[in-house]
Amino acid sequence: MKLRRSMLFVPGSNTSMVCNAFVYRPDTVMFDLEDSVAIEEKDSARLMVYHALQHFTYDDMETAVRVNPLHSIYGLLDLEAVIRAGVDIIRLPKTDTVEDVLQMQEVIEKIEFKIGTDKKTKLLAAIESAQGVVNAVSIASCSDRLMGIALGAEDFVRDLHTQRTKAGSELMAARAQILLAARAAKIHAFDSVFSDVRDKEGFIREAKYIKDLGFDGKSLINPNQISVLHKIFAPSNNDVEWALDVIEASTNAKEKGLGVVSIDGKMVDAPVIARAQWTLELAKASGMLGGDE
Amino acid sequence: MSKIKKRAHAGTLESSDAFIEIEPIEEDKIKIELQSSVEEMYGEDIRELIKKVINELDISHISVKVQDKGALDYVIKARLQAAILRANDDEKIKWDKL
Numbered sequence: 001m002k003l004r005r006s007m008l009f010v011p012g013s014n015t016s017m018v019c020n021a022f023v024y025r026p027d028t029v030m031f032d033l034e035d036s037v038a039i040e041e042k043d044s045a046r047l048m049v050y051h052a053l054q055h056f057t058y059d060d061m062e063t064a065v066r067v068n069p070l071h072s073i074y075g076l077l078d079l080e081a082v083i084r085a086g087v088d089i090i091r092l093p094k095t096d097t098v099e100d101v102l103q104m105q106e107v108i109e110k111i112e113f114k115i116g117t118d119k120k121t122k123l124l125a126a127i128e129s130a131q132g133v134v135n136a137v138s139i140a141s142c143s144d145r146l147m148g149i150a151l152g153a154e155d156f157v158r159d160l161h162t163q164r165t166k167a168g169s170e171l172m173a174a175r176a177q178i179l180l181a182a183r184a185a186k187i188h189a190f191d192s193v194f195s196d197v198r199d200k201e202g203f204i205r206e207a208k209y210i211k212d213l214g215f216d217g218k219s220l221i222n223p224n225q226i227s228v229l230h231k232i233f234a235p236s237n238n239d240v241e242w243a244l245d246v247i248e249a250s251t252n253a254k255e256k257g258l259g260v261v262s263i264d265g266k267m268v269d270a271p272v273i274a275r276a277q278w279t280l281e282l283a284k285a286s287g288m289l290g291g292d293e
Numbered sequence: 294m295s296k297i298k299k300r301a302h303a304g305t306l307e308s309s310d311a312f313i314e315i316e317p318i319e320e321d322k323i324k325i326e327l328q329s330s331v332e333e334m335y336g337e338d339i340r341e342l343i344k345k346v347i348n349e350l351d352i353s354h355i356s357v358k359v360q361d362k363g364a365l366d367y368v369i370k371a372r373l374q375a376a377i378l379r380a381n382d383d384e385k386i387k388w389d390k391l
Contacts, residue, residue, distance in 0.1 A: 051371045
């Protein structure tokens with residue numbers, strides 16, 4: 001199971017961050033060629049990311065690149081570079097309609113064919129407008145390359161004629177819609193960045209909230225947020241013990257030819273077993289059962 | 294072999310980066326001026342890398358000034374390639390040569 005709790009934004013023009021982001025072990029590193037890169041540095045950032053993607057330090061890490069829109073003069077050049085360099089995921093900026101995804105997919109297919117790669121680059125659509133949120137259901141299921149949809153809150157609140165608040169009520173409808181659309185299409189759902197890097201308590205509150213809603217993870221702008229987020233997404237010891245009991249009980253039941261069993265008076269059926277397996281995978285990835293961290 | 298059209302530069306003087314300036318010269322050579330905190334240990338490797346990148350792009354008659362701030366190989370490569378593309382106003386990148 002590929003965990004995607006943390007997606008770290010790295011401006012393509014920030015050499016130090018590009019070279020060192022792997023140290024922080026985000027689940028996915030997301031090099032940005034769009035909004036964080038000044039117009040006059042678009043060319044050099046593209047080349048920097050092109051080489052970084054091929055460097056061994058990113059060999060065992062999932063990589064994504066936020067490219068410039070196709071209607072800009074940079075979009076196609078970005079794609080030509082990063083697909084050749086073997087990026088795993090293209091993050092589409094400002095996805096409003098199904099056509100935005102299909103157009104991007106067509107261009108990517110052409111480049112993959114031209115360079116003769118077998119790799120099928122995945123897509124992640126960033127929903128950053130009211131139109132995008134309204135169309136989220138159709139966007140989420142329009143392409144088998146789409147691995148997830150993500151909320152881009154900064155542009156979204158501007159479009160909604162409001163601003164971000166600590167309580168996050170302005171994002172309530174968008175979060176619900178994006179999450180439901182992603183789950184219905186069986187793809188990942190990612191929450192937006194938490195911009196105030198000094199407000200650790202606020203970040204923790206928001207991360208717990210989006211985890212409880214059901215999001216798979218969150219875009220991050222500061223490496224210090226990674227370990228905090230991973231801790232929040234890690235299951236508790238009680239959860240892990242419960243999951244181990246469930247798997248043991250269901251395995252025993254299977255061996256004895258029993259159908260449904262119960263633990264502490266609660267029925268253990270297929271959805272409960274699936275949740276227990278997911279909890280153990282998360283525990284492994286969080287280093288609780290001899291896993292990665 | 295071709296000459297670059299004009300002076301150009303790429304990169305920054307920030308840590309982990311390199312600032313690279315290039316200009317066309319009359320002599321048929323690759324003139325390299327390197328300032329690096331790791332010159333004693335890696336100076337020769339950096340010079341070789343610069344020559345390799347320039348040769349792969351079929352460039353000659355060029356002066357390269359590098360101020361290295363502890364950049365990895367691929368950073369120097371990316372900065373030098375960016376400077377060369379800027380010097381030639383090159384929009385059609387030959388990716389197989391990068």
